[in-house]
Amino acid sequence: MLRPLSLLNAFFFACFALAFEWARVSGATLTGTRRVIVHALQTRIDNIGTVTIPDVIATICTTTIPGATTALTTVIERSTANPLDTLKSLLLYYVLYTYGIKVYRHVRARGIRRCVFENVKAAAKYILLLFLALPPGRSKVQSELSEVRRDIEKKLVPDGAGVERHLELPPQGLSLERILKEMERMDQEMGSNNSSQDEHRAKGVDWRDGKISGAVYHGGLELTRVIVAAFERYALTNPLHPDVFPAIRKMEAEIVSICLRLFHNPGGAGTMTSGGTESIVMAVKTYRDWARTVRGITEPEMVVPLTAHAAFDKGAAYMGVKVHTIPVDPITRKVDMKGVRRAINPNTIMLVGSAVNFPDGNQDDIVALGQLASRHDIGLHVDCCLGSFVLPFLETSGLADGETDAEGKVRYKLEPFDFRVKGVTSISCDTHKYGFAPKGSSVIMYHDASLRRYQYYVNPNWTGGVYASPSLSGSRPGSLIAGTWAALHYIGSDGYLASCKSIVTCARQIANAITASIPSLYVLGSPPSSVVAFASRDKDVDVYEVGDAMAKRGWHLNAITEPRGVHIACTKLTLAVVDKFVEDLKACVEQARLAPEGKGTMVALYGLGSSSPVGPTLVGEVATIFLDTLYQA
Numbered sequence: 007m008l009r010p011l012s013l014l015n016a017f018f019f020a021c022f023a024l025a026f027e028w029a030r031v032s033g034a035t036l037t038g039t040r041r042v043i044v045h046a047l048q049t050r051i052d053n054i055g056t057v058t059i060p061d062v063i064a065t066i067c068t069t070t071i072p073g074a075t076t077a078l079t080t081v082i083e084r085s086t087a088n089p090l091d092t093l094k095s096l097l098l099y100y101v102l103y104t105y106g107i108k109v110y111r112h113v114r115a116r117g118i119r120r121c122v123f124e125n126v127k128a129a130a131k132y133i134l135l136l137f138l139a140l141p142p143g144r145s146k147v148q149s150e151l152s153e154v155r156r157d158i159e160k161k162l163v164p165d166g167a168g169v170e171r172h173l174e175l176p177p178q179g180l181s182l183e184r185i186l187k188e189m190e191r192m193d194q195e196m197g198s199n200n201s202s203q204d205e206h207r208a209k210g211v212d213w214r215d216g217k218i219s220g221a222v223y224h225g226g227l228e229l230t231r232v233i234v235a236a237f238e239r240y241a242l243t244n245p246l247h248p249d250v251f252p253a254i255r256k257m258e259a260e261i262v263s264i265c266l267r268l269f270h271n272p273g274g275a276g277t278m279t280s281g282g283t284e285s286i287v288m289a290v291k292t293y294r295d296w297a298r299t300v301r302g303i304t305e306p307e308m309v310v311p312l313t314a315h316a317a318f319d320k321g322a323a324y325m326g327v328k329v330h331t332i333p334v335d336p337i338t339r340k341v342d343m344k345g346v347r348r349a350i351n352p353n354t355i356m357l358v359g360s361a362v363n364f365p366d367g368n369q370d371d372i373v374a375l376g377q378l379a380s381r382h383d384i385g386l387h388v389d390c391c392l393g394s395f396v397l398p399f400l401e402t403s404g405l406a407d408g409e410t411d412a413e414g415k416v417r418y419k420l421e422p423f424d425f426r427v428k429g430v431t432s433i434s435c436d437t438h439k440y441g442f443a444p445k446g447s448s449v450i451m452y453h454d455a456s457l458r459r460y461q462y463y464v465n466p467n468w469t470g471g472v473y474a475s476p477s478l479s480g481s482r483p484g485s486l487i488a489g490t491w492a493a494l495h496y497i498g499s500d501g502y503l504a505s506c507k508s509i510v511t512c513a514r515q516i517a518n519a520i521t522a523s524i525p526s527l528y529v530l531g532s533p534p535s536s537v538v539a540f541a542s543r544d545k546d547v548d549v550y551e552v553g554d555a556m557a558k559r560g561w562h563l564n565a566i567t568e569p570r571g572v573h574i575a576c577t578k579l580t581l582a583v584v585d586k587f588v589e590d591l592k593a594c595v596e597q598a599r600l601a602p603e604g605k606g607t608m609v610a611l612y613g614l615g616s617s618s619p620v621g622p623t624l625v626g627e628v629a630t631i632f633l634d635t636l637y638q639a
């Protein structure tokens with residue numbers, strides 16, 4: 007909690023302590039200052055105009071400066087006469103000073119209005135939770151949560167006479183045929199199908215229908231075969247042992263190198279991770295350890311746009327970093343740079359920008375963030391997990407300049423986002439999204455190898471031998487590295503260029519259709535890539551009702567908040583159903599206007615989240631129940 011003082015801090019602290027001590031021991035000075043205030047208060051309103059500012063300053067100086075000199079002498083005499091008392095006072099001042107600074111920085115980053123609002127909300131939540139903990143409230147909440155639990159179980163856990171549960175090891179091992187048969191049965195139990203093979207199409211939810219936002223980044227059946235061949239060849243490999251599996255080590259290094267070149271930093275460094283979240287958590291650890299070693303920062307803070315992925319909050323929670331969340335501009339959806347500037351303080355270790363963000367697919371002003379990061383000599387992480395293999399190809403695709411609409415406004419323009427921007431020190435890029443690599447594969451890149459070192463974990467004293475690993479995991483599946491390497495090489499530059507063109511064109515088709523033909527909705531910002539989010543501008547149309555109506559037509563879209571909205575992340579699978587999407591969306595808007603149901607998941611869950619100060623706590627409880635249910639065999 008308490009950290010050693012830097013020189014500047016020590017100076018401010020000394021002034022602070024002296025001022026306090028002076029106020030404490032010097033009645034004369036206080037009397038002097040008080041006299042000025044009382045005099046000012048006693049001055050009648052009609053006399054105020056005759057009292058000039060120089061008058062007031064002169065009065066303060068003549069009364070306080072001699073008082074200050076006397077008081078300082080008294081402070082020094084008293085301190086030397088009773089050193090223990092002085093020490094105690096100093097400790098108290100130190101605590102007051104450090105907390106005072108923290109409060110000041112917190113208020114500065116948020117602004118007074120937001121601080122008041124947050125505190126009132128927190129107090130209201132506390133009081134409501136106290137009420138809900140009392141017997142009548144508690145039993146009502148418990149019974150509603152039990153109902154939610156039953157609903158979630160019904161959706162996730164197969165039930166009924168035909169369901170076989172495999173809760174123990176079979177006494178004898180099963181044959182491959184039998185295992186595949188069991189898998190097929192499990193696939194069918196919930197009316198869905200997870201098989202990667204086309205011949206096993208499901209009757210119920212099937213991701214191949216293209217009605218799911220993001221989630222499955224399918225590169226085609228041929229690519230799946232290539233990945234499976236790589237898996238088979240390297241199924242048992244582990245990059246933790248590069249001497250045993252040298253090809254896997256080489257493939258990982260080459261994947262990192264390919265990404266570094268795509269993001270214009272061939273001299274940089276990086277590692278693979280298990281996904282976007284791990285890449286981001288690793289970046290937070292890197293900056294935390296860098297700041298502690300190089301800057302002596304023991305209470306690190308980071309500045310993150312409201313629209314940044316939750317992985318940053320997760321990383322901050324894991325790594326003990328305080329987060330300042332900065333609002334975004336309601337029109338451009340870019341982070342408010344004034345807010346970012348205000349939130350930076352001597353404890354700041356990193357800034358964050360998205361290219362593009364998850365909620366609405368827009369990008370932050372990376373150039374402006376880079377300038378700030380350079381000026382303060384701190385990290386700037388660009389989250390390109392979702393932009394991944396689309397953004398680097400936009401320039402050559404000819405789509406980077408966006409489109410000019412009827413009013414002459416340029417939309418969907420891509421702005422600089424990679425290592426060519428001064429100040430960008432790390433980028434996360436998910437190979438398992440638009441890179442079409444198997445799930446469990448992402449790359450975290452750094453400006454240079456010296457920064458990457460802070461990501462490593464090295465323990466030379468472990469009784470099991472020297473332990474060193476580049477990222478969160480110890481052992482890692484070499485098969486995923488091989489699968490990723492195979493995907494990148496199978497698709498190649500021309501393949502990614504083609505997928506970038508088709509996916510971005512599809513997203514723009516959706517965005518243009520919403521703007522041109524669904525007046526009740528509007529597109530958030532000016533998304534340059536594959537994600538389009540829309541909100542309602544019509545008070546009779548609740549966008550969550552629209553999302554729920556779309557769900558009834560088989561669409562799996564994402565609800566977003568601030569503002570209430572819905573998004574779709576287009577993939578190759580969306581291309582075939584883009585017209586159907588627009589047609590269904592138009593119909594669902596009318597349906598939501600004429601016959602709102604108020605019962606769908608989006609309305610219920612996100613309505614609950616904003617219903618009262620305890621809404622988010624209850625939604626958190628529902629999410630926890632959901633997680634518990636995942637492990638119900």
Ligand SMILES: Cc1ncc(COP(=O)(O)O)c(C=O)c1O
Nearest residue numbers: 281282283315362363364391392
């Ligand atoms: C912008 C962004 N960052 C990070 C992530 C986290 O990626 P993952 O789900 O692979 O952990 C996502 C996931 O959708 C994302 O959209």
